[in-house]
Amino acid sequence: MMPRFIRPVRLRHALLGCAALAGMTGALLAQESLLPPGFDKPVAQPAKAPQAKPKPAAAKPAAPVAASAAKPAAAPAAVASPVIQPLPLDDNADVSASAAGPADPLDSIDPATLDALIAKAQPKYDIPPSAQRSLARVGVIDQVDGGFPATSTHYLNGAFVQELLGRMRGPMVSRWGHILVRRALASRMDTPVGMNGADWAALRAGLLLRMGEADAARAMVQSVDSGFFTPGLEDAAMNAFLATADPVGLCPITALTAAGRQGANWDLTRAICSGFTGDGPPAMAQLDRLLRRGGPDKIDILLAQKLAGATSATRRAVNIEWKDVDQLTPWRTGLAFAVGIEPPQSLREQAWADYAVMAVRAPMLPLPSRCAAADVAAGRGILSSAAMVDLYSQLAEINAQDGADQDKTWGPLADQLRTAYTAPEASDRLAAIKTLWGNADDPDRAYSRLVLTAYAAARMVPSPDLAGDAGGLIASMLTAGLDANAARWSGVVAVGSEPWGLIALSAPAKATAIGNDALDTFQSGDESSGALRSQFLLAGLMGLGRIDGNTANAFAGKLKVDMNRQTRWTRAIDDAAESNNPALVALLAGFGMQAQSWDKMTAVHLYHMVSALRRVGLDGEARMIAAEAVARV
Incomplete structure (x- = not known):
């Protein structure tokens, strides 16, 4: 398995060292030893006094032992001194050059050859071949988990599918149509004829993003191994990870297939990844250089600096100023969420629908802001009724804590939702449900509130006294697919x-x-x-x-x-x-x-x-x- 990230400087040094060893092979073989003179000979050991042997009976008395043998001389003390062995020079090397210092044997290597070696050594994948996933079938949801049959797209023409999905703008008039298309796009299906599997994933991820389905789009991007990414899937990955406030998720891609991608966002992404991985020059130095060069807008670089600064050793504080910003982009919204900042209200209102579908799933934002965004997301089909109830329940729980400052707009609505579910009297529950519906001035918000009250409406017992409100109650139930509960009212209406x-x-x-x-x-x-x-x-x-x-x-x-x-x-x-x-x-x-x-x-x-x-x-x-x-x- 190849390493995920390889530092270019270390890689060059490694390749230079390999080339140097190849060039010095002959010289090394010609030399008898690389050790300083005398180091390759065994160290003299002090003589030891011979031990007395038993005398044989008929032997003559032994000759006296010499004093020098009986008492060994003291060995001289060893003095530690560093010894540096110079690199051997070529036989034809210039003597004058050796006088100034050893010649660098790497100077004779062609730089183009080194560049080719470095490019060849760049990692092409971060998953071993035995574990890589096939591009013949790409997606997230298998058929056994509720997805569409995998062979549904097996014989489809790739050009037709690309034209069909490419011309779909995203928002749909029907909430249930949105849910249906999302399931079809996320299904694990065969790659159409004549289309690359990575592009098949990119096509669907792009449409999911236009629909506001950031989490599904990110899952689709991640269904393809990083080493197989095409430029189209790299662009979809950029948008998907920004929409989910996770630009660091792009780091494996920038180290592999997108290593040479040009553009301001890719430059900023590489700088952010340097801060998180420690690869290449310091992240802050790269961002400072981009800021001086005047490439991307200043706000984009400042947001990148604030994110990179959270991991750098300097811990530099970055002040974000929005006064000169005239619009929100996916980059600005995604990085603002990543560093825990909510853009100014004027910018949010300007791009409200596109902003809301990103804000509703951002856990770092205040709950009132997410509740406001839910009025857009639920009507479109991005949020389910259960998800909306969970969101309001979190707000109600926080408001119930001692000393908590209750939000004046969304706090009372959370209390009304509790009443709609738990009030003992049916009249009180119905009154709370109708309060949550509000008026019909904003049709999208009114329909989202029907989604919010779907299960509360299903708890209402059919009665002729409630026939006047049956239309709203039935419509609310059907937003969550509670068709059997709605059918109970057939004898009343x-x-x-x-x-x-x-x-x-x-x-x-x-x-x-x-x-x-x-x-x-x-x-x-x-x-x-x-x-x-x-x-x-x-x-x-x-x-x-x-x-x-x-x-x-x-x-x-x-x-x-x-x-x-x-x-x-x-x-x-x-x-x-x-x-x-x-x-x-x-x-x-x-x-x-x-x-x-x-x-x-x-x-x-x-x-x-x-x-x-x-x-x-x-x-x-x-x-x-x-x-x-x-x-x-």
Whole structure:
């Protein structure tokens, strides 16, 4: 296994030393010994007095022993002195050069050869070949864990998939559509034909980032070994690690495939990694040089210095000034979170939607700031109902502590959520739920609050006294997929009302036949522009197969909508459903849901979308999307 990081200076010295040894081989062999004269001879030992031997009976008396042998002379004391053996010179070396000092045998080596050796010795991977993952199948969620079948993309054309995902901007009109597409993108699936596996991961990670799914995008990036990264995946990794406030996660990449990447962000990343790994020049010196050179904006370098300074020996304090900053970028937001700083409110408001999807999952931010961001993230599908309840519960727990300063905006809402779940009286729970809903001035926030109260609404017992609030309660339950709880209200709501329409679309099974009278009643109470809610109800019922053809045609004539109209997109999603490819149907459905609001959608698109999802086995998603369309118009 090769080391993850190799210092270029040490590498050059190692290569120079190898070259020097190769050049000196002949000289070393010609020399008898490298030790100073006399060091290669054994040290003389003092003579010892001979021991007396037993005399034989017939032997003559032994001759007297010499005094010098009987009493050895004292050995001279050894004096320790350092001995430096000079490098041997070549036989043809200039004598004058030897007088000035030993010649450097490395001077004769071609510098280009050294550079080639250094480039060849750079690490190409940080995982041994036996443990490397294949690029033939890339992703995060296996089919056994809820992902789509791995072979869904096996025969797809890479150019088609790249065009499809590349043209998806990110935010979708449907919360349930967002959840569906996220699952499809995160699934572990085969690499399409003609596409590199790393680029297949980069394509999906980029779309997940545009959707605000930073954690899923980071997991997708990390599903590929660092040594296999392509420039596209390196860019996706840069954005994913910044969105999760972890720029240090880029260090293995900058040491391998991205070692030569140019650009301000890569220069800053390398400097940050130097501070964390101790590789190369000191991080602060690199950042100071970038600041003097005037490359990136000053705020970007200051944020990098503050992060690098946390690990450097100098512990330099860096003051962050935002007064000259006119906009937030992913780099500024990610590094600000990494050092525990919340950008100024004016900059946050300017890029609120893009900022909120990053802030909602940043644990270093204050809880009130994350609760405000949750009003965007939950409506989009980034946060679940359980995640929102956990967030508010943390805030309520902190507010309950002695001496805690209760937030005036979000503290009371956290208390209301507790009441919505735990109040003994149903009327008190309903009042708390409606307080959390607020008004409809901000549709996105209003829908996010429906997500927040989904499980509290499911605890409400169906009663004719609550029929007037049934629409909101049912819509709230369906944001969390609580279709069985919503169906319990079918005996309470009036036929032809809006809550009746929600149950007709979302119920796990078709309850009763849908007749003309019920549809006419629904249309008469429809206050949406152009009777769009009635059109969505018809499209959903047709796509789910819960209305007969004659009734559907008659109601479509009244609404003046042609469900048989075909477009290039409708033909594509119908063909995907015909080939029984759920992953492709999910991606095409997401492509068709790109809009700012539901009034930009058409009933024809909704019909083909719901029908295709049902045909490939995604009945639950089809029902939830159809009901959401009716609830949000």
